Amino acid sequence: MDVVKESIAAQAVENSLIGLWQIVREVEGAELQKGFVPHLWRWDILKPLMGEVSENITLEDADRRVIIMSNPGARHKHHSTNTLYLSCSIYNPGETAPVHRHTSNASRFVLEGGGGYTTIEGEKCTMSRGDLIITPAGTWHDHGNEGAEPVIWVDVLDLPLVENLAVSKFEFEYYEKDDAGNAVRKDVQKVSLPDDYSGMVYGYGGFLPAFVDHQRGESAGSPMFVYRWADAKAALNRMRHLKGSPYDGIILEYVNPVNGKSVTTTTSFFVQLLRPGEATKAHRQTSSSAYCCLEGHGRTHVGDTVLEWGPNDMFVIPNGMPHRHENLSSTQDAYLYSVTDAPAMKFLNLYREEAA
Numbered sequence: 001m002d003v004v005k006e007s008i009a010a011q012a013v014e015n016s017l018i019g020l021w022q023i024v025r026e027v028e029g030a031e032l033q034k035g036f037v038p039h040l041w042r043w044d045i046l047k048p049l050m051g052e053v054s055e056n057i058t059l060e061d062a063d064r065r066v067i068i069m070s071n072p073g074a075r076h077k078h079h080s081t082n083t084l085y086l087s088c089s090i091y092n093p094g095e096t097a098p099v100h101r102h103t104s105n106a107s108r109f110v111l112e113g114g115g116g117y118t119t120i121e122g123e124k125c126t127m128s129r130g131d132l133i134i135t136p137a138g139t140w141h142d143h144g145n146e147g148a149e150p151v152i153w154v155d156v157l158d159l160p161l162v163e164n165l166a167v168s169k170f171e172f173e174y175y176e177k178d179d180a181g182n183a184v185r186k187d188v189q190k191v192s193l194p195d196d197y198s199g200m201v202y203g204y205g206g207f208l209p210a211f212v213d214h215q216r217g218e219s220a221g222s223p224m225f226v227y228r229w230a231d232a233k234a235a236l237n238r239m240r241h242l243k244g245s246p247y248d249g250i251i252l253e254y255v256n257p258v259n260g261k262s263v264t265t266t267t268s269f270f271v272q273l274l275r276p277g278e279a280t281k282a283h284r285q286t287s288s289s290a291y292c293c294l295e296g297h298g299r300t301h302v303g304d305t306v307l308e309w310g311p312n313d314m315f316v317i318p319n320g321m322p323h324r325h326e327n328l329s330s331t332q333d334a335y336l337y338s339v340t341d342a343p344a345m346k347f348l349n350l351y352r353e354e355a356a
Contacts, residue, residue, distance in 0.1 A: 003111060034290070036081055036318040037073040038302035043312035046088060047152075049111075050224040054090045054150050054286060055153075063172075064097050064143070065090050066155065069290075076160070081316050083341040084267075085159040090152045091145040098187050099142035099174045105160045107144075107155040108133040109292060109337060111312050115147015118147035120225045122192035127153065130229025130294055132254060132337075134263050135222030138155045140174055142188045154292055154314065156339045158266040195347060198226040198310035202257040214258050222256035222263040232334070236273040247355075248275045248285040248325070272297060274327035274334040282324040282356040287342040289317045296334025298327045322356030 012018055020027065050067060057065050069086040070077045080086035089108075091097070093115070108118060109132050116127040120141040127134050133153075135141045145151045162168045175183040176190055192198065201209055201327035202224035214223045237249050244250040251272035256264050263267035273297070274280070282301070291300070292314045299308040300315065302323045308316045317323050319341075327334040 001261050005316060009276050011353075016243075021237060025178060035073045035075065036079075036316075037069050038305045038307060038315065038321060039069075039071055040307040040315035041069050041308060043310070043314075046314075048311070050090045050152055051150075054092055059095060059097055061181060061208070062338055063100075069316070071316060073318075074161075079160040080290060081160070081318055081341075083161040083288055083319075084290050084316070084339060084342065085157040086290045086314060086316065087155045088152055089143070089155055090150050091143060092150050093145055093148055096144040097142055097187055097268045098172055099189050100172045101169045101172060101217070102157045103137055103139060103167050104157045105137045106135045106155060106157045106338065107264075107267070107269065108135070109156070111146055111152045111154060111292075113145070113151030115149075116143070116145050116151035116153060118143050119191060121219075122189060122196045123225060124191045124193075124195070125198065125226045127151070128229070128245075130337075131230075131234070132227040132232075132269060134222055134225050134254075134269075136217075136219035136228070137278060138218030139221075139225075140189060144188070145191055149314055156267070158264070158341065161266060161341065169307070175326070187270050196226075199228065200349055202351045203228075203231070205257075218302055220265050222258070224263075227254050229268075232271045233291050236271065236335070240273060240275060242300050244273075246281045249271050249278055249280060260345040264343070265347075268340050268342050270338045270340070272336050274325055274336070275329060276332060279326040280309045280324050282322045283333060284316045284320055284322040284351060284356045285340070285345075286319050286351055286355045287340045287343065287345050288319040289338050289340045291315050291317070291338045292335055294335040294337055297328060298325060298334045298336075300325050 066089050068078045068088045069080045073081050109130050110127045118133050120123050121139050174186050176186050178184050216223045239250050254269040256263050293309045297310045302317050303321050
């Protein structure tokens with residue numbers, strides 16, 4: 001019988017086939033996540049490396065100067081979770097990166113430095129620490145640094161998801177019309193909207209302008225591209241006396257002001273406050289998550305793994321893994337920023353959440 005099985009297996013391999021009995025545990029395993037592991041990237045290691053990168057790697061080497069958070073369990077080394085790509089970008093004073101767009105939804109979250117900006121569909125979005133900048137799929141955008149020191153921000157894209165769907169595409173052929181109406185190739189966009197357009201038009205809860213077109217580029221995501229940290233932190237603190245979530249403390253989602261949904265079609269963005277000494281209960285979701293600590297010190301238990309974090313540290317929680325958070329200080333708040341692929345999971349009716 002074993003000889004027959006070996007013969008069947010050999011014939012299958014020769015013809016690019018495989019028997020389910022050979023991989024049944026892999027296909028029908030009880031664990032949701034396959035390969036990806038919880039992991040933390042420490043800022044005290046990453047920052048000096050980013051400094052070396054800024055001095056020795058040019059923008060011409062790869063269009064953008066980026067260090068990717070590569071999950072130790074990933075088959076593709078630019079994947080941080082099964083659906084999320086997490087990285088850090090650094091731009092030196094005076095630098096600009098070429099205008100481009102892609103089929104992935106993307107975001108920027110500033111860690112260090114002033115003077116950074118992203119121009120999106122004609123809106124120049126200035127960036128300060130903690131600000132969230134959204135570049136939904138299909139929007140033209142370019143980056144730059146007008147400050148006197150390097151600027152570093154976190155990028156989060158749904159690139160692994162888009163790649164696995166075999167629809168990943170980057171475009172760099174950008175044109176604008178000149179005064180004569182001719183299409184001219186440009187490396188950066190012309191700023192065509194007033195300063196702080198996103199804040200001016202969408203930054204007042206409960207009021208939606210009826211005289212503007214909310215469709216921006218080919219985006220199906222939020223027309224509000226900038227979410228300020230000062231506003232997010234103030235909102236969290238207005239609610240700090242409330243009970244909050246037993247699993248996440250005081251947590252807020254950044255939303256599309258037009259429809260109240262997540263800011264992109266595939267990813268949702270959150271910021272949460274863990275009050276001094278607060279420890280949450282464990283839960284798990286079918287979605288995966290990427291986190292960055294803005295302020296404070298704490299630890300997150302992910303299954304049997306303990307990830308201890310401080311300012312600017314980043315970590316990921318693979319899908320299906322139970323996790324809980326602790327603020328290790330008895331006197332200071334802790335603030336965490338996070339991104340999940342929950343909208344994609346919900347659209348496919350694959351999202352589940354439960355206490356663990």
